[in-house]
Every structure is written in structure tokens, then in C-alpha cells.
Amino acid sequence: MALSPEEVASHIRKSGVVRWTNLARILVDGAQSCVDGREPDSVLGTPGGDAGEYLVALATIEQLTNNPIVDDEVPRVFRRFLGHFGRFYMHTDSKAMTTLAQSLTEDERFAYLGADTVKTEELVRNPGKHADALVPFLIDPKHVGCGHLKLALLYPNAYGVRKGLTEKVIETVFRELWAGADINYVVLQGGHAEGAVVQVTAGKSKHAYTRVPMVAPCRDHVQMFVAHPKVTEWMRNQMAEFLVEEEPLLRGVEGSEFANAVNSLATRQLDETLGHLAQDLPVYTALVTESGVVQIRK
Numbered sequence: 001m002a003l004s005p006e007e008v009a010s011h012i013r014k015s016g017v018v019r020w021t022n023l024a025r026i027l028v029d030g031a032q033s034c035v036d037g038r039e040p041d042s043v044l045g046t047p048g049g050d051a052g053e054y055l056v057a058l059a060t061i062e063q064l065t066n067n068p069i070v071d072d073e074v075p076r077v078f079r080r081f082l083g084h085f086g087r088f089y090m091h092t093d094s095k096a097m098t099t100l101a102q103s104l105t106e107d108e109r110f111a112y113l114g115a116d117t118v119k120t121e122e123l124v125r126n127p128g129k130h131a132d133a134l135v136p137f138l139i140d141p142k143h144v145g146c147g148h149l150k151l152a153l154l155y156p157n158a159y160g161v162r163k164g165l166t167e168k169v170i171e172t173v174f175r176e177l178w179a180g181a182d183i184n185y186v187v188l189q190g191g192h193a194e195g196a197v198v199q200v201t202a203g204k205s206k207h208a209y210t211r212v213p214m215v216a217p218c219r220d221h222v223q224m225f226v227a228h229p230k231v232t233e234w235m236r237n238q239m240a241e242f243l244v245e246e247e248p249l250l251r252g253v254e255g256s257e258f259a260n261a262v263n264s265l266a267t268r269q270l271d272e273t274l275g276h277l278a279q280d281l282p283v284y285t286a287l288v289t290e291s292g293v294v295q296i297r298k
Helices: 005-013 023-029 049-065 073-085 094-104 108-113 117-125 128-138 147-154 163-178 229-246 255-277
Strands: 018-022 088-093 183-188 194-201 211-215 222-227 283-288 294-297
Touching: 005 194, 005 222, 005 283, 005 294, 018 023, 023 229, 049 073, 049 088, 049 147, 049 163, 049 229, 049 255, 073 163, 073 229, 088 094, 088 163, 094 108, 094 117, 094 128, 094 183, 108 117, 108 128, 117 128, 117 183, 128 163, 147 163, 147 255, 163 183, 194 211, 194 229, 211 283, 222 255, 229 255
Parallel strands: 088 183, 194 222, 194 283
Antiparallel strands: 018 211, 283 294
């Protein structure tokens, strides 16, 4: 059911829904989560979270250089990315985990799991000798619980990103998780019941010291897609400067050129994702201030 502006404001005003942080901390903590409305914790939302941002950055590199990134380069760039931008977020959901558990029963190497979702999640987090056998299952769209990443796999042309690149990004995140990297891999529970798309702003210019409101998309049976477009744009600009200065694949590309291209492609992907997942939902902008003001406009 669609949420009214008053209902969105009431949700944001609930105790514990908003948590404040600053942009410098986001750079260190890697705190970008997905726009998914099932997340109960306060988040800074962008489609696909950090995984979506990493994917759109690599797709932009391919776009600007007119060359596909070879598979070995994806984990190399990822380790540099993680080393500079801290913790990394990627999520799935309980439905995809259940489907994965059932699919694994068809492979004799995983028959011992017996379609048990708890054991399956344990395997996904620490597959040991089964890692190589597990990867093809994890990059299958029906086992991807992040709607944004799943849609990128299903509709690569619409998203402007090679299917093979999306697959390699997902595989890389898992392999780095298994190697002990600081990756926040989350299994969101339940189904989608979002009632609005809410774009959050604090109404301030963006600097490293700027404080911004993190918002919990889900609380007391209310769900909403939550995005922070201005924060994400600032983060992409920082990432663009880093990649242009540090990444050999982008030799000769200016930071502003890369930033404009990545923001353009990301906007296209956001429109695609919301077109699939949030069709007919109202889209609001929420101004949230530290003094307690919450203003919602359509």
C-alpha cells in the first residue's frame, strides 16, 4: 500500500530510525547499503549498496576505455578499492537463500545439506574446499537476493553492464569474504512491502565534515525504499578521483569525465531498478535536519 507524505514523516520521526554520521566516516567505514526496504538498521542507501557502486564504477571504466576488464583485474581493483574505502556491503535475502538450498540438493557434492537453509548460509559464508563448486550457484540470478544485482544480470543491456562483469563482481566479493576481507554480507528477511521511494537529504553542501542522516527503511511493519542521492554522488566523486589517480586502466581519463560518466550510468541503473521494483509507488524527497525537522515533498 502506498504511503502518504504524513506516513513517511511519521516513520522517519520514530525513535531510532535516524542516525547521524559524517561523510568522512562513510569513506572510512564503507557504510553504503542497498535501497531495499527490508533493512531494519539505519542506512545510507544506494542501489546494490557498495556492490552496486563497485559494479557501476567498473562498467564505467569499460565504457570510457572501450575495453572489457579481464577477469583477473576485477579482484585486483577490488582489493585496492577496499583498502581505501573500508568495509564493503552486499546483501541477499531469505527467499534467494531458500532457493539456493533447494538447488544445491541437485548436486551430489552438496546433498549432505538436505536443503537446510541454515547449513546453506553457513556454507555460503565459509565453503572451504567447496568454493569453486559453489561459485556457479552464487552468480545464478535466481540465487541473487539483491534486486539491483539480479536485474543487472537479467537485463545487461538496459543496465549498461556486461553480464560477465556482474558475475565476476559477485564472485569476487564472495572470494574476498572467504579470504577474510571486511565484508558485511547480509541476508534480509521477509518479502517486499515497500510503500514509497524516499530520497533523503539534509539540505547541506557536501564536505568531508558534513553530517548526514542515515535512515532505517523498515520499522513497525512499514517499509520504504531509501536512497541518499546527494551523498552517493559525493561518494562517487571521491571514488572517481581515487580511480583516476591510482588505477592504470584509466590512464588519460580526467576525474571529472569519469565522475560525470559514472553518475550518468548510475542514474540510468537506478531508474531501471525502481522501474522494476517500485513501479507506481510515490517518490518523495525527505529533508531531515538535526534539529528534528522532517519535511516531505513529492
